[in-house]
Each structure stands twice: as structure tokens, then as C-alpha cells.
Amino acid sequence: QLQFQESGPGLVKPSETLTLTCSVSGGSISGSGYSWAWIRQPPGKGLEWIGAIYPRGGINYNPSLKSRLTMSVDTSKNQFSLTLNSMTAADTAVYYCASDYSKGEFDHWGPGTLVTVSS
Amino acid sequence: QSALTQSASVSESPGQSITISCTGTGSDIGGFNFVSWYQQHPGKVPKLIMSDVSSRPSGVSNRFSGSKSGNTASLTISGLQAEDEGTYYCASYRSVNTVVIFGEGTKVSVL
Numbered sequence: 226q227l228q229f230q231e232s233g234p235g236l237v238k239p240s241e242t243l244t245l246t247c248s249v250s251g252g253s254i255s256g257s258g259y260s261w262a263w264i265r266q267p268p269g270k271g272l273e274w275i276g277a278i279y280p281r282g283g284i285n286y287n288p289s290l291k292s293r294l295t296m297s298v299d300t301s302k303n304q305f306s307l308t309l310n311s312m313t314a315a316d317t318a319v320y321y322c323a324s325d326y327s328k329g330e331f332d333h334w335g336p337g338t339l340v341t342v343s344s
Numbered sequence: 345q346s347a348l349t350q351s352a353s354v355s356e357s358p359g360q361s362i363t364i365s366c367t368g369t370g371s372d373i374g375g376f377n378f379v380s381w382y383q384q385h386p387g388k389v390p391k392l393i394m395s396d397v398s399s400r401p402s403g404v405s406n407r408f409s410g411s412k413s414g415n416t417a418s419l420t421i422s423g424l425q426a427e428d429e430g431t432y433y434c435a436s437y438r439s440v441n442t443v444v445i446f447g448e449g450t451k452v453s454v455l
Contacts, residue, residue, distance in 0.1 A: 262444075271347065272382070272390065272433050274444040288441050321389065328378040328437035329444035330395040337389060 227251045227259075229322050229335030237342050242310040247322030247335060248303065255300040256280075260325040263296065263307045265318040266337075273318075277325055278305055312342045348373070348434055348447035355453040361422040364450045366434030367415055372445055374415035378437035381410060381419045384449075385430040394419060421452070429454050 233245035247261070254261065263275035276286040276296050286294050295308040309316065319339050323331040349367040356362045366373065366381075373379055381394035392401055394410040397417060407428075409420045417436070421428055434447035 271449045272435075272446040274435075274446060277444070285442050287443060325444075327395065328376070329435050330378065330380045330392065331382075331390075331435075332392050332395075332401065334389045334391075 227324055227333040229324075229333060231320060231322050231335045231338040233320075233338060233340065235339060235341060237312050237316075237340060238344050239313055239342055241312055242308060243312050243316070243340060245307045245320055245322075245338065245340070247305050247307075249305070250303070253300075254298060254303045254305065258326070261298065261305045262323045262325045262331060264321045264323055264331065264334075266321070267315075267318040270318075274329070275307065275320075314342050316340070317342045346445075348436060348445055350432075350434060350447040350450045352448070353451040353453065355455055356424050357455045358424055358426065360424050361420060362424060362452065363418050363420045364432055364434075364452070366417045366419075366436075366447045368417075368436055368438075368445070369415055371440045372415075372436040372438040373412065373417050375439060376437050377412070379410070379412060379417045380435045381408075381417075382433045382435065383428075383430050384433065390433065424454055426454050428452060 228250045230248045260277045262277040298305045319337040321337045322335045324333045377397045379397045382390040384390040397412045398410040431449045438445045
């Protein structure tokens with residue numbers, strides 16, 4: 226059973242860069258056939274797909290975030306990461322990492338981490 | 345990146361059935377069977393309850409069923425129970441820009 230844990234700062238200043246890491250346990254991040262995704266949810270609002278890293282290494286981003294976003298995988302640490310720069314208050318959200326076994330079917334989720342953008 | 349359209353809320357009495365709809369376009373729901381549904385209780389992590397339009401993951405109650413017609417997917421909850429209260433989100437693969445799109449969410453209340 227895959228398990229995830231997000232880690233990163235809970236508070237980021239406007240214009241700064243957010244880096245979040247998702248540690249994966251219960252399975253290998255490479256060769257599993259899963260895609261690795263980030264999803265966020267602003268307080269009181271709905272879910273937003275941020276992007277995903279695919280089994281063969283391809284990466285796809287939400288077009289609305291693409292210019293500020295970088296995602297990567299570290300197979301040696303069994304982790305994947307998200308970097309989002311030029312943060313604004315609109316980026317305040319709970320950020321989840323998740324496994325995607327097909328095209329947008331997220332069967333395992335981390336507990337989520339709240340990131341607040343404030344000076 | 346427009347979200348899939350869901351009704352904001354639905355309320356029904358215990359034991360009754362409800363159907364939540366999720367409307368997209370031919371580039372997402374209408375073009376592919378990569379439609380999933382998530383249940384989220386307040387303050388909790390979303391849970392996958394339906395995938396590939398109508399496949400229930402292991403452990404999900406058979407009171408949940410999914411279907412699709414044209415550009416609209418539906419989730420039906422039969423024999424409504426208090427534990428079914430929460431917000432339900434649909435999601436679909438969208439071929440434009442190769443992304444995943446979520447619905448706006450439907451809040452289900454059991455009277």
C-alpha cells in the first residue's frame with residue numbers, strides 16, 4: 226500500500242519560491258507504472274490539478290501554473306518534488322501529492338500540507 | 345482551464361437515492377472514459393470512490409455507481425446514509441493540453 230508524506234514550509238512570503246517534497250513509502254517510485262501528481266485546494270474551495278510526472282519521465286503542468294512551476298523526481302530518495310515561484314496569496318492552499326494509476330485517477334493521497342502565502 | 349460543471353449542492357433523506365452530474369466537453373468526459381469521482385469529508389483527504397466512469401475501487405460501497413452519457417458523467421448514491429455527507433468531486437482527463445480537470449464539487453447533505 227503506497228503511502229505519501231508531503232513536507233515543506235507552511236508559510237511563504239509573497240514573491241518567494243515554494244518547494245514541496247513528497248516522500249513515498251510502501252513501493253518504489255520508479256518502475257511502478259504510476260504517475261506522480263500534485264493537487265491543491267485553496268481553503269473552502271475545490272480541487273485543482275497542478276501537474277504530474279509520468280512513468281517514462283514525461284512531465285505535464287497545469288497551463289495556468291506552467292510558467293512558474295517545476296516538478297522533478299529523485300528515485301534515490303523515493304521522492305518527488307514541486308517548485309512554484311513568484312508565490313502570491315492566490316497560491317495559499319492545501320497541497321496534496323498523490324499517485325495516478327491512469328489518466329487522472331488518484332488512488333493514494335498524502336495527508337496534505339497547508340501553505341500560506343503572507344508577509 | 346475551465347472546471348467541469350457540477351451542481352453546488354443536493355439534499356435528501358436517509359434511504360433515498362441521489363444523482364450528481366458532472367458536465368464537460370467532447371475533449372474530456374465526452375471523449376474518454378477517464379472519469380473519476382472523489383468523496384471528501386470536511387477537513388479530510390479526498391477519497392477515490394469511482395474510476396473509469398463506473399469502476400468501484402476495492403472497499404467502496406456498492407451503493408455508489410457511476411455512468412456517462414455524452415459529455416455528462418453521473419454518480420448515483422443509493423440508500424443514502426449519514427456517512428455519505430460530504431463534498432463530491434468529479435475529475436476527467438482532458439486532451440487539450442493533456443491535463444486533468446476537476447469539477448467544482450457538489451455538497452451532499454443527508455436530512
